[in-house]
Amino acid sequence: MKEALQVRVGQVSYQFHTPIIINEYHTIAGPLEKNGALTAYIDTFIDDLYDGEKTYENCYKKLICDGISPLLKKHPDVQLLFTGDLLNQSTPTHLALTNRALTPITFDHACANFGLSLLYGALSIESQQQAAVFAGTMSHFAAVEKQFRFPNEYGQQKPPSSQTTVTGGGFCLLSSNGTGPHITGGTLGAVIDEGFSDPYNMGEAMAPACFHTLLAHFKDFNTTPKDYDYIITGDLGSVGQNILYDLLREENYRVNRNQLIDAGCEIYNKNQPIFSGGSGAGCLSLFLLSKGLKVYFKKPTRALVVATGALHSPLSLLQTPHIPTIAHLIVLESK
Amino acid sequence: MVISVFVAFVVGGLICTIGQLIIDVFKQTPAFMLSLFVVIGSVLDGIGLYEPFIDFAGAGATVPITSFGNGLVHGALKEAEQSGLIGVVIGMFQLTSAGITSAIVFGVIGALLFKPRS
Numbered sequence: 279m280k281e282a283l284q285v286r287v288g289q290v291s292y293q294f295h296t297p298i299i300i301n302e303y304h305t306i307a308g309p310l311e312k313n314g315a316l317t318a319y320i321d322t323f324i325d326d327l328y329d330g331e332k333t334y335e336n337c338y339k340k341l342i343c344d345g346i347s348p349l350l351k352k353h354p355d356v357q358l359l360f361t362g363d364l365l366n367q368s369t370p371t372h373l374a375l376t377n378r379a380l381t382p383i384t385f386d387h388a389c390a391n392f393g394l395s396l397l398y399g400a401l402s403i404e405s406q407q408q409a410a411v412f413a414g415t416m417s418h419f420a421a422v423e424k425q426f427r428f429p430n431e432y433g434q435q436k437p438p439s440s441q442t443t444v445t446g447g448g449f450c451l452l453s454s455n456g457t458g459p460h461i462t463g464g465t466l467g468a469v470i471d472e473g474f475s476d477p478y479n480m481g482e483a484m485a486p487a488c489f490h491t492l493l494a495h496f497k498d499f500n501t502t503p504k505d506y507d508y509i510i511t512g513d514l515g516s517v518g519q520n521i522l523y524d525l526l527r528e529e530n531y532r533v534n535r536n537q538l539i540d541a542g543c544e545i546y547n548k549n550q551p552i553f554s555g556g557s558g559a560g561c562l563s564l565f566l567l568s569k570g571l572k573v574y575f576k577k578p579t580r581a582l583v584v585a586t587g588a589l590h591s592p593l594s595l596l597q598t599p600h601i602p603t604i605a606h607l608i609v610l611e612s613k
Numbered sequence: 614m615v616i617s618v619f620v621a622f623v624v625g626g627l628i629c630t631i632g633q634l635i636i637d638v639f640k641q642t643p644a645f646m647l648s649l650f651v652v653i654g655s656v657l658d659g660i661g662l663y664e665p666f667i668d669f670a671g672a673g674a675t676v677p678i679t680s681f682g683n684g685l686v687h688g689a690l691k692e693a694e695q696s697g698l699i700g701v702v703i704g705m706f707q708l709t710s711a712g713i714t715s716a717i718v719f720g721v722i723g724a725l726l727f728k729p730r731s
Contacts, residue, residue, distance in 0.1 A: 434643065435636065435643070437637065476640065
């Protein structure tokens, strides 16, 4: 009898033996992103933050609907969508999927949702529970500002360390055949609390979680940053990216500055009013499924994709002034 | 005239700078800063310092939100002198009524002209 291949690696990592391929994808983004740096790579845009809807929340719902529809039309037999958004109880996702034969598996890991979605999508294919699944995330600037900070109309001042929630995101089809980059492994993160409490400096709070997950990955797979072409982070912003760089150097990991790519720093142009970078559940999915796959993974590449998330709520922050954070990692390879 | 304008500008500007520092350096919310200034204004008037401050800085003392706290206490104390304890509640909004009423009126106009919710 053939021995079953080991999927679990080390403490918190997984190695996949069936090919898990990001086959097809669709990205959608808002007006600010349209004037940004990824315009040529994103599939569709909305012209304003309402897009014909009465409220921002309804527009969020519509974005998810429009993002998943092209994939769903081509693959109506896919049953699961691994996702998660940034409003209470993931209402935009659940409203968007009303009366559709698709079951949403929604996670509550904020901006880390995309990493966890890809990892769990991959696990469900690896374990042969599913032949193909959808994974993806979306965010909407104004709806998320309202949930996490203040409504735009309030005119709250923001310090330079704050980040701007990306309007947009992307969905992809994971399956075991087809062409595209392969998800070959992954590492699950744990909740990290380093005592940071400033919701206008999420990069500072999330960088340690990213660092912990990377360390766990290097240990479990016995690798170093040298073994990867890029370390693509979700939404650390320029502040968090610099902290991650310093943390890795302090641990004697020789990383090249060009090796670190942060989705939040890549989406916009330098002159756009976004403070230290983009953030949000859709930040990483928008970048990875547009320029990421169309440029970086067009040539043979082996990269780590780390989605980082802050797990506080406005209420929790008032009661316990701490921002717990988490990061999930996948290994993405193209040949 | 030029000197009093200059003094008003500098004093009002200083109060606003303190407010900005409370937000940026002490990491407080704008609501906290506003409430704090109202309290400071009312305490200063309670110990009789806000009137001389207005004499000195003019608009520099009356435009910032501290003057709202001053108005609350000043109206209450003035009415209390005439009507006794009940005057405290009658007088509280006497001096500030112009500000409160215009906030309501302009709020209504703003809501009619623009989208009041998103």
